[in-house]
Amino acid sequence: MDESNNTSRSKREIAKLITQIENGAELTPPHSEATVVGVTGAPGSGKSTLISAMARALVDKGKKIGVIAVDPSSPISGGAVLGDRIRLNFTHENLFFRSIATRGMRSISKSAYTIAKVLGASGYDMIIIETVGGGQEDYEICAISDLSLLVLCPESGDSIQMLKSGIIELADAIVLNKSDMEGSEIFYTMLKNSFPEKHIFRTVALYSKGVDELTSFMLSWKSVEDHRKEAAIRSFLAMMLKEELFSGFLKENRDVFEENVRAVAKREKEIYEAIEDLMRAKHKL
Ligand SMILES: Nc1nc2c(ncn2[C@@H]2O[C@H](COP(=O)(O)OP(=O)(O)O)[C@@H](O)[C@H]2O)c(=O)[nH]1
Ligand SMILES: [Mg+2]
Known part of the structure; x- marks a missing residue:
């Protein structure tokens, strides 16, 4: 297949191509300059809600946005766990959404990477990948992303776990979501003090608060090869x-x-x- 580079491709054609990739078709990722943004964080931290709000804001800014949501899949059936399917809360001609399942032995990151490149080569400006959160995949997503965002929320044990794991070192920016919740101010101060060099954003994804600032940052982000940390790439x-x-x-x-x-x-x-x-x-x- 070398029709992978085609900016006039329709959503239906892209969807077909993605299915082939998911089913293991060997497709060399096409060249694309689109920014790939990886979003990781513990389940429930608000990644899907945040991505919805970000996609809305970016589409409103005139961008074509692709969203790839990685679904956890059952090791037995290999399909996506029912009820865990994530949906965006709006549709738009400049928005492409697809959820892919972690199935079989094939790594999700390889598929996600190829799909992101296909979307980029099909005219999408920015591709956002949501991962399940909390594991090896987070490292992989950091390695294949130009910009990686770690979503945390206040008073969550899972968020504290994330802080302890290496993922925080790899993430290019931290998003402290659920800033409407109690304890958010303290958590923010703690983050600021612990990671003075990190970009830290505060959002309330539910009400799109802080999302404009975050998306402006995403659009102005220039990925440089050396930000792709060795540990992520090694892994x-x-x-x-x-x-x-x-x-x-x-x-x-x-x-x-x-x-x-x-x-x-x-x-x-x-x-x-x-x-x-x-x-x-x-x-x-
Ligand atoms: N209070 C509050 N709740 C939020 C916010 N963002 C998301 N949520 C809620 O948190 C829950 C988990 O959100 P979801 O986007 O599915 O998290 P994910 O598992 O990380 O994708 C949902 O009930 C959301 O409505 C926020 O900024 N503030
Ligand atoms: Mg989600």
């Missing part, structure tokens, strides 16, 4: 490499792999024995 590259090695392995050894899955499930083998057997199969390649 992303390692993950991509694992995936490539694993898919190479599966191509040659799918039967052995499945045999071992069954053997462990039937308790005929310990999981580490299976891994040893699989490693032996790999060396026979």
Whole structure:
């Protein structure tokens, strides 16, 4: 497929392309200058609400905006967990929204990256990616984004956890959402003191408060290669490499792999024995 670069592509055509990517089609990400914004943060911190408000503000500023929401998926069905589907609260001809599920072995970040590039090459100015929050994926999203935002909210244990994790070091800016809640002033002061070099914004996503300032910042953000922190890129590259090695392995050894899955499930083998057997199969390649 090399029709990936086409600024006059319709939403329907983009949707079809995305489905192919989600289903594992090998598509080389097209070149695009669009800014990719990654939004991470604990569940419930208000990412979806904030993205809705940001998309509204950006569309009002005349921009074409793509939003990719990453849905958590069940490890058994591989589909998106029902009820967790995130929707924007408005539609607009200059807004493209798509939620993608983390399915199978394929990494969501690789798909999200390719989809973001496809949207960029299709004429969208800014692509916003919402992640589930709290995990390896957050690092990956920071690696593939030009600008990464970490959404926190006051008095949330999950937000405090986020502060302790490395993700705060990687994020380019912090958004303290739910500024209408009690304790927000104290939390803000604490953030300011702890991270004096970070851009920190305060928002009430529910009422679009502070969103104008945030979107102006997003539009004026110039991504420079060296802001892509080494740790995020190392983690992303390692993950991509694992995936490539694993898919190479599966191509040659799918039967052995499945045999071992069954053997462990039937308790005929310990999981580490299976891994040893699989490693032996790999060396026979
Ligand atoms: N009080 C208050 N509630 C908010 C704000 N932003 C979002 N919420 C609410 O927080 C809950 C979680 O929001 P959601 O956007 O789904 O969070 P996500 O899981 O991070 O995507 C919802 O009930 C929102 O209405 C805010 O600024 N203030
Ligand atoms: Mg959400």
